[in-house]
Amino acid sequence: MKKIITTVVTLMFFSLCFGQNEGNKTPNRTPSTTAAFHWANTTHDFGKTRLGIPVSYEFRFTNTGMTPLIISSVKVSCDCTVTAYTRDPVEKGATGFVRATYDGTKAGIYSKSISVLGNTPEGTVLLTIKGEIVE
Numbered sequence: 001m002k003k004i005i006t007t008v009v010t011l012m013f014f015s016l017c018f019g020q021n022e023g024n025k026t027p028n029r030t031p032s033t034t035a036a037f038h039w040a041n042t043t044h045d046f047g048k049t050r051l052g053i054p055v056s057y058e059f060r061f062t063n064t065g066m067t068p069l070i071i072s073s074v075k076v077s078c079d080c081t082v083t084a085y086t087r088d089p090v091e092k093g094a095t096g097f098v099r100a101t102y103d104g105t106k107a108g109i110y111s112k113s114i115s116v117l118g119n120t121p122e123g124t125v126l127l128t129i130k131g132e133i134v135e
Contacts, residue, residue: 033067034065037064051104056099062094064092073117080103108133
């Protein structure tokens with residue numbers, strides 16, 4: 001029994017050590033050769049706002065990379081948030097935005113996320129809006 005366990009452990013060790021496939025590595029993309037987000041901030045707190053009054057915030061970013069930055073999708077965590085965003089490619093050094101509007105129809109504390117997917121090394125960026133709706 002000890003021989004079987006030793007053999008299995010040895011095989012697992014060698015498969016971990018030598019089973020790496022160099023062909024599956026993604027190329028090293030750095031901001032110097034690709035598009036890159038530089039956000040002024042990624043979280044906004046509306047504080048206390050009144051029930052039934054929608055609130056909006058515009059997240060601003062600058063493309064600090066060398067190629068045009070393209071936002072391919074923006075997704076929200078619930079239907080209570082609507083977004084608008086820069087749809088044209090953002091050139092090197094130019095700015096863009098993602099606007100989030102929360103409907104404010106339910107009283108209470110909230111925290112909603114907005115996922116922004118762009119052609120950047122980090123891929124998806126998570127933005128957050130939060131606050132409290134009071135009557």
